[in-house]
Amino acid sequence: MTPNGRHVPFGVPGDALLDDGALAPGPHHQQPPCRHFPECGGCQLQHADDEAYRDYLVSRVKTALAQHELETEIREPHLSPPNSRRRAALRALRVGTGAVVGFNAEKSHRIIDMRECHILRPELFALVAPLRALLSTMLQPKRGGEVQLTLVDGGADVLLKGVEATGLAAIERLTSFATEHRLARLSTDQGLGSEPIYEPQPATVTLSGRAVGFPVGGFLQATEDGEAALVHSVREVAEGAKAVADLFAGLGTFALALGANYAGEASRDAAAALKRAAPNAAVEHRDLYRRPLEPQELGRFDAVVLDPPRAGAEEQVKTLAHSTVRRVAYVSCNPGTFARDAKVLVVGGYSLDWVRPVGQFRWSTHVELAACFTRGG
Numbered sequence: 550m551t552p553n554g555r556h557v558p559f560g561v562p563g564d565a566l567l568d569d570g571a572l573a574p575g576p577h578h579q580q581p582p583c584r585h586f587p588e589c590g591g592c593q594l595q596h597a598d599d600e601a602y603r604d605y606l607v608s609r610v611k612t613a614l615a616q617h618e619l620e621t622e623i624r625e626p627h628l629s630p631p632n633s634r635r636r637a638a639l640r641a642l643r644v645g646t647g648a649v650v651g652f653n654a655e656k657s658h659r660i661i662d663m664r665e666c667h668i669l670r671p672e673l674f675a676l677v678a679p680l681r682a683l684l685s686t687m688l689q690p691k692r693g694g695e696v697q698l699t700l701v702d703g704g705a706d707v708l709l710k711g712v713e714a715t716g717l718a719a720i721e722r723l724t725s726f727a728t729e730h731r732l733a734r735l736s737t738d739q740g741l742g743s744e745p746i747y748e749p750q751p752a753t754v755t756l757s758g759r760a761v762g763f764p765v766g767g768f769l770q771a772t773e774d775g776e777a778a779l780v781h782s783v784r785e786v787a788e789g790a791k792a793v794a795d796l797f798a799g800l801g802t803f804a805l806a807l808g809a810n811y812a813g814e815a816s817r818d819a820a821a822a823l824k825r826a827a828p829n830a831a832v833e834h835r836d837l838y839r840r841p842l843e844p845q846e847l848g849r850f851d852a853v854v855l856d857p858p859r860a861g862a863e864e865q866v867k868t869l870a871h872s873t874v875r876r877v878a879y880v881s882c883n884p885g886t887f888a889r890d891a892k893v894l895v896v897g898g899y900s901l902d903w904v905r906p907v908g909q910f911r912w913s914t915h916v917e918l919a920a921c922f923t924r925g926g
Contacts, residue, residue, distance in 0.1 A: 559587065561597045562604065577601035582631070582667050589661040591637075591652035591668060592912040599628060606906040609916045613884035617892040619901060626906040627778040631667045632674075634771050634910070635700035639663070641680070641711075643688035650681045650696065660693075668911055673698045676705055676730060683726050687712050687719065701763050702753045703733035708766055710738045720746060736765045757805040761826040764818035768799055775909035775917070779880055780806045782905050782919035783854055786878035790852035796837055796865060797857045801826060803880070807854070813837055841865040847872040854878045861886030863893070870897025877922040884916050891920065899924050 550556055557566055563575025572578075581587070581595035594602055606626040614620055640660045641650045651663030662681075666674045680696055687709075688694050694711030707727075714723055714737045727735040727747035735747040743765040753760040754769060757780075763769075770776035783803050787793050795804035798812035801823040812827075813835045814820040824832040837857075841864045847853065853874050855862050859882055869877060870893050877899065881887035891901055899922040907917040 559596050561601045563601075583665055585651075585661050585663070585665065588654050589652050589663070590655040590657070591666070593655065593914050594912045595667075597912075602908065602912070603628065603906075606908050606916050609914075610884050610904055610906050610918060613888040614891065614901075614904075616885075617888045619888060619891055619895060621901045622903040624903055624905040626908055627775065628908045629772040629775045629911050631911060632669065632671060633774060634668045635670050635673070635773065636769055636771060637669055637673065637698050639677070639696045639698065641684050641688060641694040641696055643685060643690050643692065646685065648681050648685040648688060650677055650684065669698075670700055672700055673705060676707070679726070679730060680707075683722070684709075684712070687714070687722070689713065697766060699763070699767070699769060701733050702755055702760060703750055705730070705732050706734045706736075706752050706763065706765075707732055708736045708738060708743060712737055713739060714746065723747065734765070738766075754800065756800060756802055756826075759801075759805055759826045761800050761805075762822040763800070764816075764822060767819060767822075770802060771909040775907050776802060778905075778907050779803075779917070779919050782921075783807065783878040783880065786876055786919075786921045787852040787854065790850075790876060792850045793852045793854065794842070794847070794850045795854045795856075796842065797855060797862065798823060798832070799856065803854045803856060803878075804830060804832075809854070811850070813842065837862070837865050839864075841868050844868055844872040847874050850874055852876040852878065854880070855890075856880040857886075859883040859886065861890050863890060866890040866893045866897075870894055870899070873924075875924050879920045879922065880918070881920070882915070882917045884918065887918065887920070891922070894922050 560572050561577045563577045565573040577598045579598045586595045603626045607623050642660050649660045649662035651661045663677050697708040699706040723746050734752045736743045736745045752763045754763045787807050793807050793809040794811040795809040796813045798804045798814040800819050804812040811831045813833050815836045817834050820834040902921040904918050904920040
């Protein structure tokens with residue numbers, strides 16, 4: 550944005566706008582590494598160097614907080630390196646005798662046929678070309694599908710949506726594909742729920758040294774090093790706490806790292822997997838939007854961890870604001886809903902001590918963060 554409000558696409562701070570409307574690149578403007586940029590919707594900021602990208606992450610958090618009249622220390626952001634993302638959802642479409650596989654174009658349903666990628670783990674990108682060949686024979690003409698890729702302990706976990714895997718020949722084709730590429734699991738979803746086709750060993754993901762069963766379509770932090778940065782921040786908040794609750798616990802990324810006494814999670818499959826991995830913890834299958842922990846339930850905990858979906862934790866923070874919990878670690882993937890919830894906690898007597906942005910989705914506008922709230926007295 551120029552001082553008079555004019556928007557110049559693909560400019561970064563330090564660029565100059567020339568009289569003819571062209572951009573003169575400044576010191577923070579870099580050559581995008583990928584041939585698909587800027588068409589591919591997987592990245593929006595490959596033209597910004599790391600310093601400019603870190604400033605962007607900080608700005609997103611500051612702006613969200615300012616909308617609720619909040620400010621605090623914004624710590625140095627953590628950036629995940631290129632080619633480190635271990636999960637992705639790709640689109641697929643049969644075209645003629647072939648197929649295209651990749652991310653959608655920015656603000657479009659058009660699929661960019663992925664020939665290189667600088668964000669995915671190499672183990673996942675190596676599957677794109679074979680999947681293109683497989684789906685050219687299994688997708689219906691002009692009908693789209695989706696490929697969910699997740700890197701777990703035993704290799705790649707692949708979920709195919711929109712693929713009609715009926716009949717012995719189709720099942721054999723999928724099984725041969727999974728065997729040839731040494732997949733950890735291959736599943737299909739034809740609209741009635743996911744069904745594993747190939748899983749030689751139970752799929753697991755290791756969290757804090759424990760192998761946790763990984764449900765089909767389960768959630769992981771996007772990168773291992775981003776997960777480590779978030780865990781480090783949460784541990785700092787909860788340090789010394791004798792009783793910890795992990796709310797919106799998922800598979801237990803934070804519950805296992807902290808040895809949490811209680812974990813609440815709405816997904817039945819995730820809660821069951823966490824219970825098997827941590828039999829000594831009280832793991833409850835509970836919808837915290839409809840039935841948040843009440844102040845009297847929260848009163849037995851010294852620290853609470855929140856890691857809600859993008860919608861935030863509005864109902865749960867309302868009860869937290871009336872509780873005696875001394876410390877709250879809030880992990881968010883949406884600065885807007887985080888700031889809304891932070892305001893509720895601050896009005897309820899908490900201090901927002903610091904926020905650390907985490908750029909797991911490198912070169913994208915997606916911002917994650919960890920924050921520390923404390924209550925005096």
